[in-house]
Amino acid sequence: MTANPTTSGPLLAIRDLRIGFGARTQVHIGELDVRAGEIVGLAGESGAGKSLTGLSVLGLSQRSGATVTGSITLDGVELVGAPEARLRRLRGGTMALIPQNPSSAFNPVLRVGTTVRRALRLHGDSRATARRRAVEAVTKVRLEEQHLERYPHQLSGGQLQRVAIALGLALGARLLIADEPTSALDVTVQDEICGLLRSLRDDEGVSALFVSHDLAVLGSTCDRIAVMRDGRILEDRPAVDLVTAPHHDYTRELLAAVPRLRGGSDA
Missing domain, CATH: 3.40.50.300 (P-loop containing nucleotide triphosphate hydrolases)
Incomplete structure (x- = not known):
């Protein structure tokens, strides 16, 4: 490595x-x-x-x-x-936290993409920019755009962990x-x-x-x-x-x- x-x-x-x-x-x-x-x-x-x-x-x-x-x-x-x-x-x-239990990072009644986009909007992104950056981030963690429209219970543990990492990347975490x-x-x-x-x-x-x-x-x-x-x-x-x-x-x-x-x- x-x-x-x-x-x-x-x-x-x-x-x-x-x-x-x-x-x-x-x-x-x-x-x-x-x-x-x-x-x-x-x-x-x-x-x-x-x-x-x-x-x-x-x-x-x-x-x-x-x-x-x-x-x-x-x-x-x-x-x-x-x-x-x-x-x-x-x-x-x-900086961003990647948690032990990724399901704890997401509201169970919201699609995971909604959580990611809301976080970006809170940090000043427009609606269009938040949507674009969310898609770019999940692509970097090797998921498809469609995964953003799923609820946490519809994703595996590994997929949820990838979305948690994508959230940090979308926010610009180094x-x-x-x-x-x-x-x-x-x-x-x-x-x-x-x-x-x-x-x-x-x-x-x-x-x-x-x-x-x-x-x-x-x-x-x-x-x-x-x-x-x-x-x-x-x-x-x-x-x-x-x-x-x-x-x-x-x-x-x-x-x-x-x-x-x-x-x-x-x-």
């Missing part, structure tokens, strides 16, 4: 990030970067702090009562302590926060979604922070993988190096739990 990171600074830069509840610090990350055109995996068991880190990038962890300190910059813009209005603009533009985006899908569809993320990286220059407990999925998709345990990063290395010669015993344990790393195939 070949990333195309720029030679300038990282698109996403995390420095001395601390996320806590009350007096207890749940996450402390000294440094983590995602460059343009790079997929970075965040691996670890349940409770390691992976999803909490992703939510903090989106400015959403505070809604659950978390205290966030340190620095998270997106394309040079500081997110920690940023006004909610700024975070909303960034969530609807520069960074996808993918929170266990394949865990609810069967193995074949997992490979299709991973192949799609690789294609978007290579063809569109889209970056992703890919949160998952599954090192098989991360190893076949990511350029780099950071392994988390108890809220801290134990090692952060190129994916191929990490899965073939891990430095930390905990990483070896995670790899030992995987029967074999599935080879990726484009969707």
